Amino acid sequence: xxxxxxxxxxxxxxxxxxxxxxxxxxxxxxxxxxxxxxxxxxxxxxxxxxxxxxxxxxxxxxxxxxxxxxxxxxxxxxxxxxxxxxxxxxxxxxxxxxxxxxxxxxxxxxxxxxxxxxxxxxxxxxxxxxxxxxx
Numbered sequence: 067x068x069x070x071x072x073x074x075x076x077x078x079x080x081x082x083x084x085x086x087x088x089x090x091x092x093x094x095x096x097x098x099x100x101x102x103x104x105x106x107x108x109x110x111x112x113x114x115x116x117x118x119x120x121x122x123x124x125x126x127x128x129x130x131x132x133x134x135x136x137x138x139x140x141x142x143x144x145x146x147x148x149x150x151x152x153x154x155x156x157x158x159x160x161x162x163x164x165x166x167x168x169x170x171x172x173x174x175x176x177x178x179x180x181x182x183x184x185x186x187x188x189x190x191x192x193x194x195x196x197x198x199x200x201x
Contacts, residue, residue: 067121069104073114080116080143082124087143089116112147119146134160135170 075098080087089112091097098111106114119127120143128141136157138150152160155173162171178189 067103067118069102069107071103072100073103073106073117075099075101075106075111075113078113078117080120082143087116089113089143089147115146116143119143131160133170134163135172136160 075091077088077097080089091110091112097113098105098109101109101111101114103114103118105111124141124143124145128139128145131139131145136150136152138152139145140150142149159170159173163169176190177192179187181187
């Protein structure tokens with residue numbers, strides 16, 4: 067699939083694990099019909115998002131999310147709609163894949179900065195606090 071692939075944004079029932087899943091959209095009955103994936107994702111259309119996850123395979127999508135550090139994601143249709151909690155830090159880390167050729171970079175916090183002579187140039191408030199936790 068590419069961003070120019072056409073998908074159908076109309077009511078659809080997805081079968082998963084013996085249950086029916088009927089994603090809706092905030093627009094209720096204003097379905098877009100045939101749209102490109104670019105349009106579907108730009109407009110946050112739920113049915114096309116679940117359709118792509120189904121075609122890719124829910125397990126494959128969840129496995130990729132896990133490799134990106136998003137451990138809470140489960141292989142369900144609703145994962146395509148952001149149904150699972152992740153922290154902003156986890157998302158920031160996951161996005162490093164795009165900037166680093168698919169290599170995940172773990173976030174690191176800067177607690178202080180020194181110049182080339184070792185003189186402290188900046189120290190965070192948490193580092194200055196007597197209650198700070200040191201790793």
